[in-house]
Amino acid sequence: MSTSTDLRIADALLLDEDAQDLLFREARTANAFTDEPVTDEQLAAIFELVKWAPTAMNTQPLRVVVVRSAEAKERLLPHMAEGNRAKTAAAPATALLAADIDFHEELPRTFPHNPGARDMLAGDEASRARMAELNAGLQVGYAIIGIRAAGLAAGPMTGFDAEAVSREFFPDGRHRVLVAVNIGKPAENAFRDRLPRLPFDEVVSAL
Amino acid sequence: MSTSTDLRIADALLLDEDAQDLLFREARTANAFTDEPVTDEQLAAIFELVKWAPTAMNTQPLRVVVVRSAEAKERLLPHMAEGNRAKTAAAPATALLAADIDFHEELPRTFPHNPGARDMLAGDEASRARMAELNAGLQVGYAIIGIRAAGLAAGPMTGFDAEAVSREFFPDGRHRVLVAVNIGKPAENAFRDRLPRLPFDEVVSAL
Numbered sequence: 001m002s003t004s005t006d007l008r009i010a011d012a013l014l015l016d017e018d019a020q021d022l023l024f025r026e027a028r029t030a031n032a033f034t035d036e037p038v039t040d041e042q043l044a045a046i047f048e049l050v051k052w053a054p055t056a057m058n059t060q061p062l063r064v065v066v067v068r069s070a071e072a073k074e075r076l077l078p079h080m081a082e083g084n085r086a087k088t089a090a091a092p093a094t095a096l097l098a099a100d101i102d103f104h105e106e107l108p109r110t111f112p113h114n115p116g117a118r119d120m121l122a123g124d125e126a127s128r129a130r131m132a133e134l135n136a137g138l139q140v141g142y143a144i145i146g147i148r149a150a151g152l153a154a155g156p157m158t159g160f161d162a163e164a165v166s167r168e169f170f171p172d173g174r175h176r177v178l179v180a181v182n183i184g185k186p187a188e189n190a191f192r193d194r195l196p197r198l199p200f201d202e203v204v205s206a207l
Numbered sequence: 208m209s210t211s212t213d214l215r216i217a218d219a220l221l222l223d224e225d226a227q228d229l230l231f232r233e234a235r236t237a238n239a240f241t242d243e244p245v246t247d248e249q250l251a252a253i254f255e256l257v258k259w260a261p262t263a264m265n266t267q268p269l270r271v272v273v274v275r276s277a278e279a280k281e282r283l284l285p286h287m288a289e290g291n292r293a294k295t296a297a298a299p300a301t302a303l304l305a306a307d308i309d310f311h312e313e314l315p316r317t318f319p320h321n322p323g324a325r326d327m328l329a330g331d332e333a334s335r336a337r338m339a340e341l342n343a344g345l346q347v348g349y350a351i352i353g354i355r356a357a358g359l360a361a362g363p364m365t366g367f368d369a370e371a372v373s374r375e376f377f378p379d380g381r382h383r384v385l386v387a388v389n390i391g392k393p394a395e396n397a398f399r400d401r402l403p404r405l406p407f408d409e410v411v412s413a414l
Contacts (some may be wrong), residue, residue, distance in 0.1 A: 005248070008248040009248050009251045009252045009255060010252070011248075011252075012248045012249045012251070012252035012253075012357055013252050013253075013256065013355075013356050013357050013358075014229060014356065014357060014358030015226055015229060015230070015256075015355075015356035016223065016225070016226060017324035019222055019223060020256060020356070021353070022221060022222060023222070023226075023352075024257060024259045024260060025254050025256070025259055027260075040413065041212070041215040041216050041218075041219045042219045043411060043413065044216045044219070044407055045216045045217070045218075045219035045220050046219075046220075047407050047410065047411055048216060048407070049222075049227060049231050050231060050234070050293045051219065051405070051406065051410075052231045052232055052234070053231060053234075053348070053352070054236045054351065054361075055350065056363070056364075056365040056386075058287060058402040058403075059213075060404065060405050060410070062410065063410055063411075064410060064411045064412070065412055065413075066411060066412070066413040067414055068413060068414065071414075072339050072414035093262070093307055106405060109403060109405075109407065110220060110236075110400065110403055110404070112402075112403075122323070125383055131365075132375040133344070133387060134242065134338070134365070134386075135262055135346055136344075137340070137341050137343075137344025137347070137348070138344055138345070138347050138348040138351070139346070139348065140344070140345050140348065141260070141345040141346065141347065141348020141349050141352075142352070143259065143353055144260065144345070145230075145260070145348075145349070148221055148222075149220050149221065149222035149226075149227070150220050150221060151220075151221030154261075154332075156261055156263070157263075158263045158338075158341070158402050162365060169414075178341060179263075179341075179345075180260075182238075183285070185404070191215050193267040194360070195266075195318065195319075196316060196319075197258040197259065197267065197318060198267050198291070198316075198317065198319075200251055200255070201364060203254065203258075203267070203269065203270055204250060204254055204270075204271045204272075204273060205271070205272055205273070206247065206272075206273040206275060206280035207249065207272060207273065207274055207275065207276055207376075
């Protein structure tokens with residue numbers, strides 16, 4: 001690619017460079033954290049920012065349990081994959097990000113101009129579960145960006161017994177934990193080498 | 208909540224306020240677009256930013272076809288839900304965001320320190336499909352943020368025949384289109400009223 005094309009690409013973003021670095025370019029998955037706590041205010045600030053990002057039919061199916069206390073950590077750790085256990089034990093907070101299969105119950109409030117939406121979805125749990133997982137998946141992406149927006153590092157993990165964690169922290173049986181995310185200030189040895197990304201022309205084609 | 212708590216929440220973000228507005232607070236799902244084209248440079252800039260966001264085992268299962276030409280639009284429109292057809296026809300670009308079920312083939316390049324990863328996943332297509340859809344879902348979230356970072360509006364949609372669109376645009380049968388996103392500059396009548404979000408204490412609990 002020519003240098004002039006590279007320049008046009010760099011110029012194509014409206015987001016300022018500090019923000020690009022904070023959220024994407026310099027942000028890294030953290031595997032070790034300082035013991036500085038993650039505060040209620042930080043959790044609220046992340047939520048109040050990312051809640052505005054879109055979901056299909058405004059379904060907002062993500063539900064979150066943030067594990068901070070030693071007692072709650074003890075309930076979580078046995079279900080983590082061995083390679084994720086020590087860092088999860090040491091992280092000041094671990095957010096369990098789950099899809100609420102019964103998100104349709106909130107639609108009369110969240111999608112009020114379509115009063116039939118709740119009943120339409122009530123009879124089809126399989127479609128609803130798919131819809132919950134897809135849209136909560138988008139919201140996991142937004143949440144990771146939001147954690148970085150608060151100047152914190154995220155350490156997302158899927159290496160855990162999702163059924164057991166769902167049962168332990170969402171005992172109503174109506175939620176599926178998709179991703180667990182360690183949150184905190186990165187410690188000195190927090191980062192591994194950056195892994196390669198696929199090139200544009202293998203991922204995107206334009207017709 | 209007291210005013211001092213509100214102030215501490217507002218202060219808890221490191222991301223500057225302009226960026227907060229651009230990506231989340233003032234960004235809106237667009238339903239109408241001007242005819243200003245979406246350029247190759249904009250597509251590349253969005254990709255080069257969001258490619259850095261994390262996926263499990265660096266799997267990066269998202270694959271994208273961007274539909275811009277009249278010919279490609281004609282192949283897409285019959286599969287869109289009726290309510291999404293006119294706005295998709297009029298949008299300068301529509302990105303089809305798909306999960307690649309065979310993402311494991313790239314792991315020797317993208318996860319090189321674990322040479323057994325590809326073979327471990329090769330034998331279990333059901334787990335791989337779940338992993339592809341979850342991680343591509345996160346990447347859809349990143350992509351929507353990236354479109355906004357380029358100063359463009361996103362109009363994400365799930366109202367279409369996903370099987371038919373996958374077959375039409377990913378004829379190898381190894382991809383599942385999850386979300387279609389109209390992209391462009393918003394026209395004057397682009398936005399509907401903002402829909403309500405669930406409150407913090409219904410979504411997040413801390414233990």
